[in-house]
Amino acid sequence: MIKRIGLAIGLPIVLVAIWWFASAGSKDFYFPPLEKILAVFPDTWFGPRMVDDVLPSLLRLAVGYAAALIVGIGLGMLIGANRTLRAVVEPVLEFLRAIPPPVLVPILMLMAGIGNTMKVLVIISGCLWPILLNTVEGVRAVDEVLTDTCRSYRIRGGLKMWHLMIRSASPQIVAGARQALSIGIILMVISEMFAASSGIGFTVIQFKDGFRIPQMWSGVILLGLLGVLLALLFRLAERAVLGWYHGIRAVQKER
Amino acid sequence: MLTVTELNKTYDTKGRRVEAIGEVSFSVADGEFVCVVGPSGCGKTTLLRCIAGLLAPTSGEVVVEGTKVTGPPDGLAVVFQEYGRSLFPWLRVADNVDLPLRAAGMAKEKRRELVEDALESVGLADARNAYPWQLSGGMQQRVAIARAIAYQPRVLLMDEPFAAVDAQTRADLEDLIRSVWQRLGVTLVFVTHDIDESVYLGQRVIMLSSSPTTVAEDLAIDLPAERDQLSTRSDPRFTELRGQVYAQIQKAKQERP
Numbered sequence: 085m086i087k088r089i090g091l092a093i094g095l096p097i098v099l100v101a102i103w104w105f106a107s108a109g110s111k112d113f114y115f116p117p118l119e120k121i122l123a124v125f126p127d128t129w130f131g132p133r134m135v136d137d138v139l140p141s142l143l144r145l146a147v148g149y150a151a152a153l154i155v156g157i158g159l160g161m162l163i164g165a166n167r168t169l170r171a172v173v174e175p176v177l178e179f180l181r182a183i184p185p186p187v188l189v190p191i192l193m194l195m196a197g198i199g200n201t202m203k204v205l206v207i208i209s210g211c212l213w214p215i216l217l218n219t220v221e222g223v224r225a226v227d228e229v230l231t232d233t234c235r236s237y238r239i240r241g242g243l244k245m246w247h248l249m250i251r252s253a254s255p256q257i258v259a260g261a262r263q264a265l266s267i268g269i270i271l272m273v274i275s276e277m278f279a280a281s282s283g284i285g286f287t288v289i290q291f292k293d294g295f296r297i298p299q300m301w302s303g304v305i306l307l308g309l310l311g312v313l314l315a316l317l318f319r320l321a322e323r324a325v326l327g328w329y330h331g332i333r334a335v336q337k338e339r
Numbered sequence: 340m341l342t343v344t345e346l347n348k349t350y351d352t353k354g355r356r357v358e359a360i361g362e363v364s365f366s367v368a369d370g371e372f373v374c375v376v377g378p379s380g381c382g383k384t385t386l387l388r389c390i391a392g393l394l395a396p397t398s399g400e401v402v403v404e405g406t407k408v409t410g411p412p413d414g415l416a417v418v419f420q421e422y423g424r425s426l427f428p429w430l431r432v433a434d435n436v437d438l439p440l441r442a443a444g445m446a447k448e449k450r451r452e453l454v455e456d457a458l459e460s461v462g463l464a465d466a467r468n469a470y471p472w473q474l475s476g477g478m479q480q481r482v483a484i485a486r487a488i489a490y491q492p493r494v495l496l497m498d499e500p501f502a503a504v505d506a507q508t509r510a511d512l513e514d515l516i517r518s519v520w521q522r523l524g525v526t527l528v529f530v531t532h533d534i535d536e537s538v539y540l541g542q543r544v545i546m547l548s549s550s551p552t553t554v555a556e557d558l559a560i561d562l563p564a565e566r567d568q569l570s571t572r573s574d575p576r577f578t579e580l581r582g583q584v585y586a587q588i589q590k591a592k593q594e595r596p
Contacts, residue, residue, distance in 0.1 A: 229424035232393050235410075236417045237439035237490065247438065251429050328429040332472045 116298045125302040133287060141283040144200060145272045148207025152264060156212050157257060160219025161249050170220065177217065185210035186274050193279060203275040210271045211264035218260030222253025255329050258322055265318055269311055341494060341526055342366040346399035348385055359385045361551030372520050372527045374537035376584065377547030378592045383530045386552065387498045390528065391417050403494055416492035420499040422480040426471040433458065433467035436486045457489035461515060477508035488519060494526045510568050513540055517566060534584045539571060544584055548591040556587050
């Protein structure tokens with residue numbers, strides 16, 4: 085365990101050390117010493133900005149991500165279980181998925197204004213596709229023997245939806261949700277770079293425009309740290325949801 | 340009472356007609372233990388799926404307890420060959436047995452009692468909190484059998500349930516099934532490709548021909564009701580019956596077009 089943690093944090097420590105020494109005493113205005121960036125970090129983010137910018141960003145991400153999960157899994161089950169519907173909508177889904185969500189920002193601004201709604205919609209428009217398409221694949225690949233089992237034991241309605249469809253498809257759904265999370269973080273920042281008045285992305289742009297370069301860099305570091313934290317939380321959730329799946333894989337490896 | 344009348348199943352794929360089941364008719368009395376045996380690829384599983392209401396026959400009909408089968412009938416349970424795929428891997432053993440009872444809307448107390456009894460009777464009371472994939476193949480099939488027992492079916496169908504377990508486990512499971520059948524008094528249709536198994540287990544053995552399947556012979560097994568792996572299998576009558584079934588299956592194989 086200690087060895088694993090050591091391996092995991094070894095490289096980051098080395099990289100930070102390289103950055104620290106390579107940038108020490110830098111006179112370049114745009115690449116200030118890491119020491120200076122870290123020095124402004126606490127004052128920049130742990131003050132009122134925590135409530136005014138960091139929390140609103142995270143809240144929008146949470147709402148958008150949750151909505152994408154609900155809509156993606158719901159629609160995915162519907163489409164995955166219905167062959168005709170799948171044949172009709174699949175080409176359209178491929179087209180919609182291929183659109184880079186940032187180009188939707190101007191369109192969504194026209195439709196939903198520049199408030200929270202627009203930003204949440206941008207996040208949904210990006211997070212939805214990997215979740216939706218993976219759910220479709222997962223539901224489609226449900227084991228026939230398990231389907232027969234549900235039919236002969238008359239397992240129907242909610243129990244069938246949960247046990248035959250969602251839990252069967254959960255390895256694929258989780259894979260889609262993981263992709264969606266990183267897309268969500270990117271879109272959270274991007275949506276705040278257009279016509280915003282709060283958020284981490286907005287603040288970073290403001291620092292840039294105000295030539296407060298160390299503060300700008302500290303925002304980049306903050307986003308990186310948030311990404312790591314969210315990935316850790318995701319892994320905890322995954323362990324709870326897919327414990328059985330990893331258990332089977334471990335057993336198969338032994339045999 | 341379970342009756343199969345002039346059952347035919349034909350698959351139409353890309354202009355090619357494949358007659359899997361030609362014409363099969365037989366009936367099984369209440370509480371009877373019937374084994375269905377046939378050469379491999381003779382449509383045993385297709386026949387069983389038709390009886391279970393999982394597959395619609397092309398013509399003919401299956402009647403279970405006076406009702407024509409159009410979907411999975413009430414009071415009928417199936418134990419599948421692929422135990423690993425028919426159990427829910429995210430549910431613990433007891434929850435797997437419990438799920439059909441929950442679906443039936445049974446009260447919690449009653450359910451707990453049935454699950455405990457069923458696990459007890461297959462010798463898995465200690466494994467109730469394990470996940471199926473933590474158990475050996477034979478034990479997983481015991482869980483599937485426990486699930487069928489707890490469901491309290493009047494008709495139990497088994498599709499080559501012991502084909503994928505080792506010989507010793509298989510003998511244990513055969514005796515388990517005999518005792519379950521005797522205790523519950525269910526009507527049992529047991530599909531197998533193993534001739535010895537069919538004679539050892541059944542009161543009757545229905546032999547199928549090669550595809551397109553028909554009933555080649557319907558043989559009563561007049562062995563004593565108390566059966567035992569050692570004495571029954573060394574009984575001269577067992578050997579005789581076994582030889583009879585074997586000859587019939589061989590004949591069916593050679594008649595294959």
